[in-house]
Amino acid sequence: MKKFVSLFLALALCCSVLAAMAEDITLKVWDGQDDQELLQELCEAFAAAHPENNYTFQYGVVGTADASARYLEDPAAAADVFVYPDDQLIRLAQADALYEVTRNHDAIVAANSQGSVNAATYQGTLLGYPMTADNGYFLFYDKSVLTEKDVETLDGILAAAEKAGKQFNFDVANGWYLASFFLGNGGIITLDENGNQICDFNNEKGVEAAKAVAAMCAHPAFLPGDQNILTGTIGDSVCAGVCGTWVADAIKERLGENYAAAKLPTFTVNGEQVQMGSFGGCKILGVNTQSAYPVEAMNLAEFLTSEESQLRRFAVRGYGPSNLNAAKSEAIASDPALSALAAQSDYAVTQLIIGDFWTPATAFGNALIADPAADVQPLLDQWVAQTIGQ
Amino acid sequence: MKHHVNKRKLRASIGLHTLLTILSILWMLPVFWLLISSFRKEPGAYTPYLWPKGFTLDNYVRLFTDTRLFNFPRWFMNTLFVAACSCLITTILTLMVAYVYSRLRFKSRQAIMNISLVLGMFPGFMSMIAIYHFMKAIGLDQTLLALILVYSGGAALNYYIAKGFFDTIPKSLDEAATLDGASKHTIFWKIILPNSKPIVVNTAINAFIAPWVDFIFVSVIMKDNYNNYTVAKGLYTMVDKANIYQYYTVFCAGSVVVAIPIVLLFIRLQKYYVAGVTGGAMKG
Incomplete structure (x- = not known):
């Protein structure tokens, strides 16, 4: 009898050791629909690299744009590891959604670009793993119509386009693109130390920028409209436009050999050339504070944002890496869209917006399209008042 | 004199038909x-x-x-699947409730009818977050069963058109059947329903269409469960x-x-559909 008991205990011990060795861990991961295939490939690679646990992955389809909204609807049902754009960081941080990055903190900070680390940091705490650094915009153009000299200035683009009977597309009715004029001319939109919105687009400098927007709107070669207009017309009636990497494939397909990209042009303020600014954003991988397996989730997040994973992501999806070593690789340096984005990144700022900036920006843009001669000061005042919430 | 009137009629007719043609072109253009x-x-x-x-x-392809x-x-x-199930449940529920309100007399009848009518006027999505949490509590979140329940759950509140239709069927039919020994149950299935084809069809078509066009509930309930999306939610993911x-x-x-099954059903059952709407509208 004693023998049996000891045998049983020994067996039980073995079982528990085995169980401790290979724990069943289920992690839910969110990414956009078109990134699922790559996500699964990388997650399986992670499981293969960590045989000490039995990993099961659940893949949820939540695009970056919806991440914070889906998360906040039901944090407990949300993914353990999910992708979000840096402009949602504040909202998620305030909802206490994100685990602070504590494991390998210094290595992660050192490996990624300063801008992307800043974008993942809220009040001095790193709250996510930078994954891409390509959420910005730049100029696409048709080499057969515009020269490298033309695309240096907005005036040059518009003049050359008019001469060739073509048009230049810019989405004036979208605050994300529209802000490039204001940011370029020294405008500031950010948060103060108390987390309140600051925006000075209605000062003297802002009025100058707005007049430059109005002058562009009044130009016969200017064509307003969103990215669908650009991808539908470039190569035909349009010779250049401002958009981001997600339309690069479509534009490459339409322009073929004439495909080219550059940083944003300069525009004229009081007879002088001013470089257009822009918003530069990153996609960040966050770990849910409600995760049942935070350590494993962090390991996965780190794996998914490693140099190798970022290079693979570029190879498969064309996303620009935030990892410094990956960004230096030859494949990325020779990609026209990513080089243009890198050139523009010197003039890009992180998007720190919590106020109602977008809707009044659209109203402002549409007002200038309808009447470029409109008095911009009251329009700007209205925009800024709504943005800072007064 | 008569000639003159005819001319005026002709002109009015031409004018009206031109207007209708323009309107129909405008309506057809997006399609x-x-x-x-x-x-x-x-x-x-x-x-x-x-x-x-x-x-x-x-x-x-x-x-x-x-x-x-x-x-x-x-x-x-x-x-x-969801449309077929919820169509079946909704139709049976709606017709049974309508029958009760039309034929049976009980004390709280008027009060319950009024309350249902008022409740039915609130848009269903007002309660969507609460519904999601109920579904989650009983472990049904992100399932097709949850969708079926949501689409057919409020069916009883939409009794009024069917009730109006049943009111037009002479009571003497019921009385005759009762004399012959039929129960309320038998009367509903054997007498009322065969006489109400238009309203049955009308209710069924409306119930069948709902899951095809709903976007809100499927978004709230399915969240990230991509395999259980319905067409409305699924197609929307194509255009981000x-x-x-x-x-x-x-x-x-x-x-x-997506339009094909609905259009086919509609063409097949159109004659009942029109009769159902107008028949029910005669008497409230």
């Missing part, structure tokens, strides 16, 4: 545009010209075969900013395919 976009060869959401440069069946990113066949079957260029024409093809 027509959707149809030709679904056969368009060039990708992208926007083209600077109206008539496509090339036509292809590829969009439809891709819709059903390229399930790597968007599993349309699965979404279609999901929707069909990263996919719209490649998938816009496929999206159009999907929209056309």
Whole structure:
């Protein structure tokens, strides 16, 4: 009898050791629909690299744009590891959604670009793993119509386009693109130390920028409209436009050999050339504070944002890496869209917006399209008042 | 004199028909545009010209075969399943409730009728977050069963058209049947229902269409469970900013395919449908 008991205990011990060795861990991961295939490939690679646990992955389809909204609807049902754009960081941080990055903190900070680390940091705490650094915009153009000299200035683009009977597309009715004029001319939109919105687009400098927007709107070669207009017309009636990497494939397909990209042009303020600014954003991988397996989730997040994973992501999806070593690789340096984005990144700022900036920006843009001669000061005042919430 | 009147009538008729023609063209144009976009060869959401440069069946082929990113066949079957189930439950529930209000007399009848009417006026999505949490509490979140329950749960509140129709069926039929020994149950199935084909069809069509066009509830309940999406939610994922260029024409093809079962059902049952709406409207 004693023998049996000891045998049983020994067996039980073995079982528990085995169980401790290979724990069943289920992690839910969110990414956009078109990134699922790559996500699964990388997650399986992670499981293969960590045989000490039995990993099961659940893949949820939540695009970056919806991440914070889906998360906040039901944090407990949300993914353990999910992708979000840096402009949602504040909202998620305030909802206490994100685990602070504590494991390998210094290595992660050192490996990624300063801008992307800043974008993942809220009040001095790193709250996510930078994954891409390509959420910005730049100029696409048709080499057969515009020269490298033309695309240096907005005036040059518009003049050359008019001469060739073509048009230049810019989405004036979208605050994300529209802000490039204001940011370029020294405008500031950010948060103060108390987390309140600051925006000075209605000062003297802002009025100058707005007049430059109005002058562009009044130009016969200017064509307003969103990215669908650009991808539908470039190569035909349009010779250049401002958009981001997600339309690069479509534009490459339409322009073929004439495909080219550059940083944003300069525009004229009081007879002088001013470089257009822009918003530069990153996609960040966050770990849910409600995760049942935070350590494993962090390991996965780190794996998914490693140099190798970022290079693979570029190879498969064309996303620009935030990892410094990956960004230096030859494949990325020779990609026209990513080089243009890198050139523009010197003039890009992180998007720190919590106020109602977008809707009044659209109203402002549409007002200038309808009447470029409109008095911009009251329009700007209205925009800024709504943005800072007064 | 008579000649003059005829001329005036003729002129009015021409004027009216011109107006109707213009209106119908305006109404048909988006549908027509959707149809030709679904056969368009060039990708992208926007083209600077109206008539496509090339036509292809590829969009439809891709819709059903390229399930790597968007599993349309699965979404279609999901929707069909949910629509069929909720159609069955809704129709039976609605008609039974209408029968009770029309034929039975009990103390709280008027009060319950009024309360149902008022409750039915609130849009269902007002309670969507609460519904999601109820579903989650009983472990039904992100399932098709939850959708069926949501689409058919409020059925009893939409009794009034069916009740109006039942009111037009002479009570003497019921009385005669009762004299012959029929129970209320028998009367409902054997006498009222065979006499109410139009309203049965009307209720069924409305219940069948709901899951095809609903976007709100399926978004709230399915969240990230991509395999259980219905067509409305699924098709919408095709047109986000990263996919719209490649998938816009496929999206159009999907929209056309979604319309097919509804249109077929409608054409087949049209004569009942019109009779059902007008029959019910005669008496409230």
